[in-house]
Amino acid sequence: xxxxxxxxxxxxxxxxxxxxxxxxxxxxxxxxxxxxxxxxxxxxxxxxxxxxxxxxxxxxxxxxxxxxxxxxxxxxxxxxxxxxxxxxxxxxxxxxxxxxxxxxxxxxxxxxxxxxxxxxxxxxxxxxxxxxxxxxxxxxxxxxxxxxxxxxxxxxxxxxxxxxxxxxxxxxxxxxxxxxxxxxxxxxxxxxxxxxxxxxxxxxxxxxxxxxxxxxxxxxxxxxxxxxxxxxxxxxxxxxxxxxxxxxxxxxxxxxxxxxxxxxxxxxxxxxxxxxxxxxxxxxxxxxxxxxxxxxxxxxxxxxxxxxxxxxxxxxxxxxxxxxxxxxxxxxxxxxxxxxxxxxxxxxxxxxxxxxxxxxxxxxxxxxxxxxxxxxxxxxxxxxxxxxxxxxxxxxxxxxxxxxxxxxxxxxxxxxxxxxxxxxxxxxxxxxxxxxxxxxx
Numbered sequence: 001x002x003x004x005x006x007x008x009x010x011x012x013x014x015x016x017x018x019x020x021x022x023x024x025x026x027x028x029x030x031x032x033x034x035x036x037x038x039x040x041x042x043x044x045x046x047x048x049x050x051x052x053x054x055x056x057x058x059x060x061x062x063x064x065x066x067x068x069x070x071x072x073x074x075x076x077x078x079x080x081x082x083x084x085x086x087x088x089x090x091x092x093x094x095x096x097x098x099x100x101x102x103x104x105x106x107x108x109x110x111x112x113x114x115x116x117x118x119x120x121x122x123x124x125x126x127x128x129x130x131x132x133x134x135x136x137x138x139x140x141x142x143x144x145x146x147x148x149x150x151x152x153x154x155x156x157x158x159x160x161x162x163x164x165x166x167x168x169x170x171x172x173x174x175x176x177x178x179x180x181x182x183x184x185x186x187x188x189x190x191x192x193x194x195x196x197x198x199x200x201x202x203x204x205x206x207x208x209x210x211x212x213x214x215x216x217x218x219x220x221x222x223x224x225x226x227x228x229x230x231x232x233x234x235x236x237x238x239x240x241x242x243x244x245x246x247x248x249x250x251x252x253x254x255x256x257x258x259x260x261x262x263x264x265x266x267x268x269x270x271x272x273x274x275x276x277x278x279x280x281x282x283x284x285x286x287x288x289x290x291x292x293x294x295x296x297x298x299x300x301x302x303x304x305x306x307x308x309x310x311x312x313x314x315x316x317x318x319x320x321x322x323x324x325x326x327x328x329x330x331x332x333x334x335x336x337x338x339x340x341x342x343x344x345x346x347x348x349x350x351x352x353x354x355x356x357x358x359x360x361x362x363x364x365x366x367x368x369x370x371x372x373x374x375x376x377x378x379x380x381x382x383x384x385x386x387x388x389x390x391x392x393x394x395x396x397x398x399x400x401x402x403x404x405x406x407x408x409x410x411x412x413x414x415x416x417x418x419x420x421x422x423x424x425x426x427x428x429x430x431x432x433x434x435x436x437x438x439x440x441x
Contacts, residue, residue: 013405016304019376020408025415028375029317035367036353039360043104047357051092051101051111054358057339058087069280070260070273081284083340085130086291090342091358093117093128097138099355113138121247129252131192133199133244140198146354147314150300150307150326150401152218155198158301159394159401161190161220166397175396183293184286188245190222196244197221200234253281294388299347300326302390303399304380308409316416318409323351324372325404329381332365341384348379 013021065081068074095101096116105111110127117127117134124134140155148154159166165175182189201217211217212233226237241249257277264273306325312318330345331337338345338358346361349368353360372379393399 014402016378016402017405019378020405023376025317025321025412026419028371028377029320031371031375032320032352032368033315035364035371036356039353039356039364042363043357043360045104047359048101048105050359051095051105051357053335054087054091054339054343058084058092061087065280065284069257069277070263072276073279073283077280078284078287081281082287082291085284085288086295087339087342088128089130090292090295090344091339093130093134095343095358097128097134098142100357100360102355104357113142124247125251129248131188131245131248132195133192136192136195136199136244139202140195142354143202144198146351147319148311149322149351150305151309151311153311155194155218155220156300157307158297158391159307160218162395165395168397172396172398176392179392179395184289186293186297187289188223190220192245193221193223193226193240196240197232197234204234253278253285257281294384295330295342295344298384298387298391299328299344301394301401302328302380302387303393303401304328304378304390305401306404307401308404309406310409310413312413313416313420317419318412318416320352321377321412322404324348324368324377324379327351327380328387329365329379330384330387332362332381338362345384 061080061084065077065084068077069081071077093116096111097113099113101111102108102113109115115123117124118138128134145154145156150157152160154160165178168175197220204211215233221232221234225232226240231237257274260277261271261274264270267273305328306322308322308326312322327347329348330341332345343358343361344350346358346365349361349364350356352368353364356364369379369381371377390399394401
C-alpha cells in the first residue's frame with residue numbers, strides 16, 4: 001500500500017506513552033466488565049460484617065476521644081478524635097453514599113445512599129457530621145468527580161484548582177511556606193464551599209437557569225472567594241455559614257462538649273474540662289485535615305497521572321481506562337493499614353466500580369493489578385508519602401500532569417460510540433447499563 005507524499009506523519013509518542021500503541025482496548029474493556037460483574041455477584045454477608053467491624057473501630061476512636069478530651073490538651077484525645085472524623089468520612093460515609101451496601105445490608109432505612117446522612121440536620125449529625133454538607137458532597141464527589149475524572153470539569157483536579165499558586169511569580173520556597181496552612185484547613189476553606197457550589201450549580205442547571213456571563217463553572221469556590229474575591233452568584237457567605245459550615249462549627253466544637261462544663265462544676269474544676277475539650281476538638285480538626293490531605297488529595301495528582309480533554313460515557317472502555325490512568329493506589333493489605341488509609345488505598349478499584357463495598361476492593365486489587373499487567377496498562381501503586389511529594393510538586397508548579405495522547409483519546413472515544421450503537425441494536429444487559437441506571441437514580 002502506498003502512502004501519499006503529503007500525508008501527515010503520525011504524532012510521535014513520548015516514551016511513557018509507548019504502551020498505548022499495542023493496547024487492546026476492547027479486550028481490556030471486556031475483562032474489566034467481567035470482573036466487575038463477578039465482584040458484584042459475590043458480595044453478601046461477609047461485606048456487611050466487614051463494614052460493621054470498621055464502624056466499630058471508628059466508633060472506638062470516638063469513645064476514646066470523648067473520654068479523654070476533657071483531661072487537658074493531650075495527644076491521645078486529638079489523635080482519636082481526628083481518626084474518628086477521618087474514618088467516618090473516608091470509609092463509612094464514602095462507601096455508603098456511593099451505594100456500596102444498598103443491595104446487601106439488611107437495614108435499608110439507613111445503610112443506603114438515598115438515606116445515609118441526608119434529609120436534614122439530624123440525619124447529618126447521626127450519620128456523618130463534618131464541614132461538608134452530605135447532599136453537596138454526593139453531587140461533587142459521587143457525580144462530578146467520578147464521571148469527569150482528570151478532565152477540566154473534575155472539581156477535584158488539583159492542577160486546575162491550584163493554578164493561581166502554580167502560576168504565582170514567586171520563588172518556590174515561598175509557595176512551600178503557604179502549604180502547611182492550606183493542608184490543615186482545606187476541608188472548611190476549600191472543600192465545603194466548593195462542594196456546595198457544585199450542588200447549587202446542579203440545581204441551577206436542572207431549573208434551566210442561565211449561568212451569568214463571565215462565570216467559569218470549573219473554578220473552585222473557597223472561603224476566600226466568598227469573602228474577598230467578589231463572592232459567587234450561586235450563594236452568599238451567610239447562606240454557606242447558616243446551611244453548611246455554621247451548624248458543624250457551633251455544634252461540634254462548642255455544644256458537643258457542654259456536658260463537661262457541668263461535670264467540671266460538679267467536680268470543682270470550673271470550666272477547665274470544657275476549655276480543654278474545645279481546644280482538643282480544634283487541634284483534632286487540624287490533624288484530621290492533615291490526615292485527609294495525605295490520603296485524599298494525593299489520589300489523583302502527580303506527574304505520572306494523566307489528564308484528558310473530552311468527556312466519556314460512564315462505564316465505557318474509555319471510562320475504565322481513565323480510572324486506572326488517573327488514579328493511584330497506596331500500600332494495601334492488612335485491616336489496620338487499610339483503616340488508617342481510610343480504604344482510599346484502593347482508589348483504582350474504587351473508581352472502576354464506585355458502588356462496591358470496601359471488602360470487594362480489597363479482594364479485587366491483586367486481580368486488577370494483574371489485568372493491567374496483562375494489557376500493559378500503567379498501574380501506579382506507591383507509598384502514600386511519596387505521593388504527597390508528587391502532589392506538592394503539582395500544587396506548586398514544580399511538575400505537571402501528563403496529557404493522554406490526543407489521537408488515541410479520540411480513537412477510543414470513537415470505539416466507545418461504535419460499541420454503544422451496536423449495543424442498542426441488541427438486547428444484552430451489560431454492567432455499564434446497570435451502573436448507569438444507578439447513577440441516574
